[in-house]
Amino acid sequence: MYLTVSNVTKRFGTFTALDDVSISIEQGEFVCLLGPSGCGKTTLLRLIAGLTDIDSGTVSLENGVLSDLPARKRGFGIVFQSYSLFPSMTVAENIGYGLKIRNAPQEQITARVAELLEIVKLPHLADKFPGQLSGGQQQRIALARAIAVDPRVLLLDEPLSALDAKVRGSLRDEIKQLQRSLEIPTLMVTHDQEEALALADKIICMNHGVVVQAGTPEDLYHRPATRFVADFMGVSNLVPTAVIRQEMPALLAERPDGPDEQFDACIRPEKIQLAADPSGMATVRSVGFLGNLTRYNLDSALGDLVVETHGSLGITEGQKVALQIAPTDCTWVVNDGTEVSE
Numbered sequence: 151m152y153l154t155v156s157n158v159t160k161r162f163g164t165f166t167a168l169d170d171v172s173i174s175i176e177q178g179e180f181v182c183l184l185g186p187s188g189c190g191k192t193t194l195l196r197l198i199a200g201l202t203d204i205d206s207g208t209v210s211l212e213n214g215v216l217s218d219l220p221a222r223k224r225g226f227g228i229v230f231q232s233y234s235l236f237p238s239m240t241v242a243e244n245i246g247y248g249l250k251i252r253n254a255p256q257e258q259i260t261a262r263v264a265e266l267l268e269i270v271k272l273p274h275l276a277d278k279f280p281g282q283l284s285g286g287q288q289q290r291i292a293l294a295r296a297i298a299v300d301p302r303v304l305l306l307d308e309p310l311s312a313l314d315a316k317v318r319g320s321l322r323d324e325i326k327q328l329q330r331s332l333e334i335p336t337l338m339v340t341h342d343q344e345e346a347l348a349l350a351d352k353i354i355c356m357n358h359g360v361v362v363q364a365g366t367p368e369d370l371y372h373r374p375a376t377r378f379v380a381d382f383m384g385v386s387n388l389v390p391t392a393v394i395r396q397e398m399p400a401l402l403a404e405r406p407d408g409p410d411e412q413f414d415a416c417i418r419p420e421k422i423q424l425a426a427d428p429s430g431m432a433t434v435r436s437v438g439f440l441g442n443l444t445r446y447n448l449d450s451a452l453g454d455l456v457v458e459t460h461g462s463l464g465i466t467e468g469q470k471v472a473l474q475i476a477p478t479d480c481t482w483v484v485n486d487g488t489e490v491s492e
Protein backbone atom coordinates (compact mmCIF):
# COMPACT_ATOMS: atom_id res chain seq x y z
CA MET A 151 0.00 0.00 0.00
CA TYR A 152 1.27 3.47 -0.85
CA LEU A 153 -1.27 5.79 0.79
CA THR A 154 -3.34 4.34 3.61
CA VAL A 155 -6.25 5.86 5.50
CA SER A 156 -7.03 3.77 8.58
CA ASN A 157 -10.17 3.94 10.69
CA VAL A 158 -10.68 7.67 10.21
CA THR A 159 -13.60 9.37 11.92
CA LYS A 160 -14.50 13.03 11.50
CA ARG A 161 -17.31 14.91 13.23
CA PHE A 162 -18.60 18.42 12.70
CA GLY A 163 -20.31 19.12 16.04
CA THR A 164 -22.70 16.23 16.56
CA PHE A 165 -22.75 15.30 12.85
CA THR A 166 -20.50 12.38 11.85
CA ALA A 167 -19.17 13.17 8.36
CA LEU A 168 -16.83 10.13 8.25
CA ASP A 169 -17.37 7.04 10.35
CA ASP A 170 -14.40 4.65 10.73
CA VAL A 171 -13.30 4.96 7.09
CA SER A 172 -10.36 2.91 5.77
CA ILE A 173 -9.08 3.14 2.19
CA SER A 174 -5.79 2.61 0.37
CA ILE A 175 -4.11 3.66 -2.86
CA GLU A 176 -1.35 1.68 -4.52
CA GLN A 177 1.64 3.21 -6.26
CA GLY A 178 0.53 4.51 -9.69
CA GLU A 179 -3.14 3.74 -9.06
CA PHE A 180 -6.10 5.96 -10.08
CA VAL A 181 -8.75 5.79 -7.38
CA CYS A 182 -12.15 7.50 -7.55
CA LEU A 183 -14.16 8.38 -4.44
CA LEU A 184 -17.73 8.11 -5.66
CA GLY A 185 -20.95 8.91 -3.85
CA PRO A 186 -23.92 11.26 -3.61
CA SER A 187 -23.68 14.84 -2.42
CA GLY A 188 -22.89 15.11 1.28
CA CYS A 189 -21.58 11.54 1.71
CA GLY A 190 -18.18 12.78 2.94
CA LYS A 191 -15.98 12.53 -0.19
CA THR A 192 -14.53 16.03 -0.02
CA THR A 193 -14.02 15.76 3.74
CA LEU A 194 -11.98 12.58 3.19
CA LEU A 195 -9.91 14.23 0.46
CA ARG A 196 -9.26 17.27 2.69
CA LEU A 197 -8.18 15.05 5.58
CA ILE A 198 -5.69 13.29 3.32
CA ALA A 199 -4.44 16.65 2.05
CA GLY A 200 -3.98 17.88 5.62
CA LEU A 201 -6.51 20.70 5.15
CA THR A 202 -8.87 19.35 7.85
CA ASP A 203 -8.03 17.80 11.24
CA ILE A 204 -8.85 14.16 11.98
CA ASP A 205 -10.77 13.20 15.15
CA SER A 206 -9.42 9.65 15.20
CA GLY A 207 -7.58 7.29 12.85
CA THR A 208 -4.46 7.79 10.74
CA VAL A 209 -3.29 8.76 7.25
CA SER A 210 0.03 7.16 6.24
CA LEU A 211 2.26 7.32 3.20
CA GLU A 212 4.63 4.38 2.72
CA ASN A 213 4.35 3.50 6.42
CA GLY A 214 5.13 7.04 7.63
CA VAL A 215 2.18 8.56 9.53
CA LEU A 216 1.21 11.92 8.03
CA SER A 217 -1.48 12.95 10.47
CA ASP A 218 0.58 15.71 12.16
CA LEU A 219 2.28 16.97 8.99
CA PRO A 220 0.86 20.29 7.68
CA ALA A 221 -0.61 20.32 4.16
CA ARG A 222 2.30 22.16 2.52
CA LYS A 223 4.81 19.58 3.81
CA ARG A 224 2.93 16.54 2.46
CA GLY A 225 4.15 16.98 -1.11
CA PHE A 226 0.68 16.45 -2.60
CA GLY A 227 -0.73 18.17 -5.68
CA ILE A 228 -4.34 19.35 -5.41
CA VAL A 229 -6.87 20.50 -8.01
CA PHE A 230 -10.23 21.82 -6.81
CA GLN A 231 -13.59 22.04 -8.54
CA SER A 232 -13.61 25.81 -8.75
CA TYR A 233 -10.81 27.34 -10.70
CA SER A 234 -8.33 28.15 -7.98
CA LEU A 235 -5.55 29.76 -9.99
CA PHE A 236 -3.96 32.95 -8.62
CA PRO A 237 -5.77 35.63 -10.65
CA SER A 238 -2.96 38.21 -10.59
CA MET A 239 -0.28 35.78 -11.80
CA THR A 240 0.25 34.75 -15.40
CA VAL A 241 -0.27 31.14 -16.46
CA ALA A 242 3.51 30.57 -16.37
CA GLU A 243 3.79 32.10 -12.90
CA ASN A 244 0.90 29.97 -11.66
CA ILE A 245 2.50 26.77 -12.91
CA GLY A 246 5.93 27.74 -11.56
CA TYR A 247 4.61 28.87 -8.17
CA GLY A 248 5.32 25.65 -6.28
CA LEU A 249 8.89 25.50 -7.58
CA LYS A 250 9.46 29.16 -6.81
CA ILE A 251 8.47 28.86 -3.15
CA ARG A 252 10.84 25.91 -2.95
CA ASN A 253 13.60 28.31 -4.17
CA ALA A 254 14.26 26.42 -7.42
CA PRO A 255 16.61 28.31 -9.79
CA GLN A 256 14.78 30.45 -12.37
CA GLU A 257 16.09 28.55 -15.41
CA GLN A 258 14.84 25.27 -13.92
CA ILE A 259 11.42 26.85 -13.31
CA THR A 260 11.27 28.21 -16.87
CA ALA A 261 12.17 24.83 -18.37
CA ARG A 262 9.66 22.94 -16.21
CA VAL A 263 6.86 25.42 -16.97
CA ALA A 264 7.53 25.08 -20.71
CA GLU A 265 7.49 21.29 -20.39
CA LEU A 266 4.17 21.32 -18.50
CA LEU A 267 2.55 23.74 -20.93
CA GLU A 268 3.41 21.24 -23.68
CA ILE A 269 2.00 18.36 -21.62
CA VAL A 270 -1.33 20.15 -21.10
CA LYS A 271 -1.26 21.34 -24.73
CA LEU A 272 -1.42 25.08 -23.99
CA PRO A 273 2.08 26.39 -24.80
CA HIS A 274 0.66 29.58 -26.39
CA LEU A 275 -1.01 30.73 -23.15
CA ALA A 276 2.08 31.21 -20.95
CA ASP A 277 1.66 34.99 -20.63
CA LYS A 278 -2.12 35.12 -20.25
CA PHE A 279 -3.91 35.68 -16.96
CA PRO A 280 -6.46 33.15 -15.62
CA GLY A 281 -9.37 35.54 -16.28
CA GLN A 282 -8.53 35.41 -20.00
CA LEU A 283 -8.92 31.60 -20.17
CA SER A 284 -11.90 29.28 -20.62
CA GLY A 285 -12.93 26.96 -17.78
CA GLY A 286 -11.33 23.94 -19.44
CA GLN A 287 -8.08 25.83 -20.03
CA GLN A 288 -8.02 26.99 -16.39
CA GLN A 289 -8.42 23.42 -15.17
CA ARG A 290 -5.60 22.26 -17.45
CA ILE A 291 -3.37 24.96 -15.95
CA ALA A 292 -4.46 23.98 -12.42
CA LEU A 293 -3.48 20.41 -13.28
CA ALA A 294 -0.11 21.56 -14.63
CA ARG A 295 0.46 23.59 -11.45
CA ALA A 296 -0.39 20.57 -9.29
CA ILE A 297 2.01 18.23 -11.09
CA ALA A 298 4.84 20.79 -11.48
CA VAL A 299 6.39 19.79 -8.17
CA ASP A 300 6.30 16.02 -8.87
CA PRO A 301 3.69 15.38 -6.19
CA ARG A 302 3.75 12.16 -4.23
CA VAL A 303 -0.04 11.97 -4.59
CA LEU A 304 -2.43 13.89 -6.85
CA LEU A 305 -5.73 14.87 -5.22
CA LEU A 306 -8.54 15.97 -7.54
CA ASP A 307 -11.79 17.33 -6.08
CA GLU A 308 -14.45 17.19 -8.82
CA PRO A 309 -12.07 18.93 -11.26
CA LEU A 310 -14.43 18.48 -14.22
CA SER A 311 -17.81 19.21 -12.71
CA ALA A 312 -17.93 22.93 -13.58
CA LEU A 313 -17.19 22.26 -17.27
CA ASP A 314 -19.67 21.67 -20.06
CA ALA A 315 -20.18 18.09 -21.26
CA LYS A 316 -17.91 18.21 -24.32
CA VAL A 317 -14.93 19.82 -22.56
CA ARG A 318 -15.48 17.51 -19.60
CA GLY A 319 -15.21 14.42 -21.81
CA SER A 320 -12.01 15.48 -23.55
CA LEU A 321 -10.31 16.69 -20.36
CA ARG A 322 -11.30 13.44 -18.67
CA ASP A 323 -9.43 11.48 -21.34
CA GLU A 324 -6.42 13.77 -21.01
CA ILE A 325 -6.30 13.39 -17.23
CA LYS A 326 -6.34 9.63 -17.66
CA GLN A 327 -3.51 9.66 -20.21
CA LEU A 328 -1.46 12.05 -18.10
CA GLN A 329 -1.91 9.99 -14.97
CA ARG A 330 -0.99 6.80 -16.83
CA SER A 331 2.16 8.28 -18.33
CA LEU A 332 3.36 9.97 -15.12
CA GLU A 333 2.17 7.12 -12.87
CA ILE A 334 1.22 9.50 -10.06
CA PRO A 335 -1.03 7.85 -7.47
CA THR A 336 -4.27 9.79 -7.83
CA LEU A 337 -7.40 10.17 -5.75
CA MET A 338 -10.31 11.88 -7.45
CA VAL A 339 -13.64 12.85 -5.90
CA THR A 340 -16.66 12.60 -8.16
CA HIS A 341 -20.41 12.06 -7.90
CA ASP A 342 -20.55 11.01 -11.57
CA GLN A 343 -20.54 7.22 -11.93
CA GLU A 344 -19.71 7.37 -15.64
CA GLU A 345 -16.63 9.45 -14.89
CA ALA A 346 -15.55 6.99 -12.20
CA LEU A 347 -16.09 3.99 -14.51
CA ALA A 348 -14.07 5.63 -17.28
CA LEU A 349 -11.14 6.79 -15.15
CA ALA A 350 -10.61 4.60 -12.14
CA ASP A 351 -8.50 1.53 -11.51
CA LYS A 352 -10.43 1.32 -8.25
CA ILE A 353 -13.72 2.91 -7.20
CA ILE A 354 -14.51 3.55 -3.54
CA CYS A 355 -18.25 4.01 -3.24
CA MET A 356 -19.40 5.98 -0.18
CA ASN A 357 -22.73 6.79 1.43
CA HIS A 358 -23.52 8.60 4.70
CA GLY A 359 -19.87 8.82 5.77
CA VAL A 360 -19.00 5.14 5.32
CA VAL A 361 -17.37 3.11 2.55
CA VAL A 362 -20.07 0.87 1.10
CA GLN A 363 -17.93 -0.98 -1.46
CA ALA A 364 -14.45 -0.72 -2.98
CA GLY A 365 -13.33 -2.54 -6.11
CA THR A 366 -12.61 -2.30 -9.81
CA PRO A 367 -15.16 -0.54 -12.06
CA GLU A 368 -16.17 -4.03 -13.30
CA ASP A 369 -16.74 -5.21 -9.71
CA LEU A 370 -18.97 -2.30 -8.84
CA TYR A 371 -20.91 -2.41 -12.09
CA HIS A 372 -21.33 -6.17 -12.45
CA ARG A 373 -21.11 -7.27 -8.81
CA PRO A 374 -22.59 -4.50 -6.65
CA ALA A 375 -22.78 -5.51 -2.99
CA THR A 376 -25.92 -3.59 -2.02
CA ARG A 377 -29.05 -2.05 -3.51
CA PHE A 378 -27.44 1.37 -2.98
CA VAL A 379 -24.37 0.54 -5.07
CA ALA A 380 -26.44 -1.17 -7.79
CA ASP A 381 -28.69 1.86 -8.09
CA PHE A 382 -25.84 4.39 -7.93
CA MET A 383 -23.83 2.58 -10.61
CA GLY A 384 -26.57 2.91 -13.20
CA VAL A 385 -30.00 1.72 -14.20
CA SER A 386 -30.80 -1.52 -12.44
CA ASN A 387 -33.66 -3.90 -12.11
CA LEU A 388 -33.91 -4.84 -8.44
CA VAL A 389 -36.41 -7.59 -7.69
CA PRO A 390 -37.27 -9.04 -4.23
CA THR A 391 -36.38 -12.69 -3.63
CA ALA A 392 -40.02 -13.59 -2.95
CA VAL A 393 -41.04 -12.37 -6.42
CA ILE A 394 -38.22 -14.30 -8.10
CA ARG A 395 -39.18 -17.40 -6.09
CA GLN A 396 -42.70 -17.19 -7.47
CA GLU A 397 -42.09 -16.08 -11.07
CA MET A 398 -38.61 -17.28 -12.13
CA PRO A 399 -37.32 -19.77 -9.55
CA ALA A 400 -34.49 -20.86 -11.88
CA LEU A 401 -32.81 -17.54 -11.07
CA LEU A 402 -32.39 -18.58 -7.43
CA ALA A 403 -29.54 -20.94 -8.39
CA GLU A 404 -26.75 -18.53 -7.36
CA ARG A 405 -28.50 -16.82 -4.46
CA PRO A 406 -26.56 -16.76 -1.15
CA ASP A 407 -28.33 -18.35 1.81
CA GLY A 408 -30.39 -16.07 4.03
CA PRO A 409 -33.94 -14.92 4.66
CA ASP A 410 -35.92 -13.70 1.64
CA GLU A 411 -35.79 -10.07 2.85
CA GLN A 412 -31.98 -10.11 3.00
CA PHE A 413 -31.11 -10.24 -0.72
CA ASP A 414 -32.65 -8.81 -3.87
CA ALA A 415 -31.92 -9.85 -7.44
CA CYS A 416 -30.07 -7.25 -9.53
CA ILE A 417 -30.43 -7.74 -13.27
CA ARG A 418 -28.74 -5.30 -15.65
CA PRO A 419 -30.96 -3.95 -18.47
CA GLU A 420 -28.63 -5.38 -21.13
CA LYS A 421 -28.83 -8.88 -19.62
CA ILE A 422 -32.51 -9.46 -20.33
CA GLN A 423 -33.48 -11.02 -23.68
CA LEU A 424 -36.86 -10.05 -25.11
CA ALA A 425 -38.98 -11.85 -27.68
CA ALA A 426 -42.46 -10.95 -28.92
CA ASP A 427 -44.81 -13.54 -27.42
CA PRO A 428 -48.62 -13.13 -26.99
CA SER A 429 -48.48 -15.30 -23.85
CA GLY A 430 -45.33 -13.60 -22.47
CA MET A 431 -45.11 -12.42 -18.84
CA ALA A 432 -44.44 -8.76 -19.69
CA THR A 433 -46.03 -5.88 -21.61
CA VAL A 434 -44.04 -3.10 -23.28
CA ARG A 435 -45.05 0.21 -21.66
CA SER A 436 -42.74 2.42 -23.70
CA VAL A 437 -39.86 2.22 -26.17
CA GLY A 438 -37.09 4.84 -26.15
CA PHE A 439 -34.54 5.40 -28.90
CA LEU A 440 -31.16 6.32 -27.35
CA GLY A 441 -29.01 6.34 -30.49
CA ASN A 442 -26.84 3.24 -30.13
CA LEU A 443 -29.32 1.64 -27.69
CA THR A 444 -33.05 1.05 -27.53
CA ARG A 445 -34.62 1.13 -24.05
CA TYR A 446 -37.80 -0.77 -23.28
CA ASN A 447 -39.83 -0.08 -20.13
CA LEU A 448 -41.88 -3.12 -19.23
CA ASP A 449 -44.72 -3.97 -16.88
CA SER A 450 -43.99 -7.54 -15.87
CA ALA A 451 -44.66 -10.20 -13.30
CA LEU A 452 -41.24 -9.21 -11.85
CA GLY A 453 -42.40 -5.58 -11.49
CA ASP A 454 -41.29 -2.61 -13.59
CA LEU A 455 -38.28 -3.59 -15.70
CA VAL A 456 -35.89 -1.69 -17.93
CA VAL A 457 -34.33 -3.58 -20.84
CA GLU A 458 -31.72 -2.20 -23.25
CA THR A 459 -30.69 -3.68 -26.56
CA HIS A 460 -28.28 -2.69 -29.31
CA GLY A 461 -30.39 -1.90 -32.33
CA SER A 462 -34.15 -2.26 -32.40
CA LEU A 463 -36.05 -5.52 -31.94
CA GLY A 464 -39.07 -4.25 -33.83
CA ILE A 465 -41.11 -4.56 -30.64
CA THR A 466 -43.65 -1.81 -30.04
CA GLU A 467 -45.65 -0.29 -27.21
CA GLY A 468 -48.43 -2.48 -25.86
CA GLN A 469 -46.93 -5.71 -27.18
CA LYS A 470 -46.60 -8.79 -24.97
CA VAL A 471 -43.06 -10.14 -24.61
CA ALA A 472 -41.34 -13.16 -23.11
CA LEU A 473 -38.27 -12.59 -20.91
CA GLN A 474 -35.15 -14.69 -20.83
CA ILE A 475 -32.58 -14.18 -18.08
CA ALA A 476 -29.60 -16.45 -17.32
CA PRO A 477 -29.12 -17.26 -13.62
CA THR A 478 -25.47 -16.15 -13.97
CA ASP A 479 -26.66 -12.69 -15.11
CA CYS A 480 -28.57 -12.24 -11.89
CA THR A 481 -26.41 -10.69 -9.12
CA TRP A 482 -27.64 -10.87 -5.55
CA VAL A 483 -27.34 -7.66 -3.56
CA VAL A 484 -27.95 -6.91 0.10
CA ASN A 485 -31.29 -5.20 0.58
CA ASP A 486 -30.31 -2.03 2.45
CA GLY A 487 -33.69 -0.44 1.81
CA THR A 488 -32.49 1.93 -0.94
CA GLU A 489 -35.34 3.09 -3.17
CA VAL A 490 -34.47 2.81 -6.85
CA SER A 491 -34.06 6.27 -8.35
CA GLU A 492 -36.02 7.22 -11.44
Ligand SMILES: Nc1ncnc2c1ncn2[C@@H]1O[C@H](COP(=O)(O)OP(=O)(O)OP(=O)(O)O)[C@@H](O)[C@H]1O
Nearest residue numbers: 162165167185186187188189190191192193194341
Ligand atom coordinates in the same frame (compact mmCIF):
# COMPACT_ATOMS: atom_id res chain seq x y z
N1 LIG B 1 -16.78 22.56 7.94
C1 LIG B 1 -17.93 21.91 8.08
N2 LIG B 1 -18.77 22.17 9.10
C2 LIG B 1 -19.90 21.48 9.27
N3 LIG B 1 -20.33 20.50 8.44
C3 LIG B 1 -19.55 20.19 7.41
C4 LIG B 1 -18.31 20.88 7.16
N4 LIG B 1 -17.76 20.34 6.04
C5 LIG B 1 -18.62 19.39 5.62
N5 LIG B 1 -19.68 19.29 6.43
C6 LIG B 1 -20.80 18.33 6.29
O1 LIG B 1 -20.27 17.05 6.17
C7 LIG B 1 -20.98 16.30 5.18
C8 LIG B 1 -20.02 15.78 4.13
O2 LIG B 1 -19.55 16.88 3.36
P1 LIG B 1 -18.59 16.67 2.11
O3 LIG B 1 -18.30 18.03 1.55
O4 LIG B 1 -17.45 15.83 2.51
O5 LIG B 1 -19.54 15.86 1.14
P2 LIG B 1 -19.32 15.46 -0.38
O6 LIG B 1 -19.61 14.01 -0.45
O7 LIG B 1 -18.00 15.92 -0.84
O8 LIG B 1 -20.49 16.24 -1.08
P3 LIG B 1 -20.48 17.16 -2.39
O9 LIG B 1 -20.43 16.21 -3.54
O10 LIG B 1 -21.80 17.88 -2.29
O11 LIG B 1 -19.30 18.07 -2.29
C9 LIG B 1 -22.05 17.23 4.62
O12 LIG B 1 -23.27 16.92 5.24
C10 LIG B 1 -21.57 18.61 5.02
O13 LIG B 1 -22.66 19.46 5.24
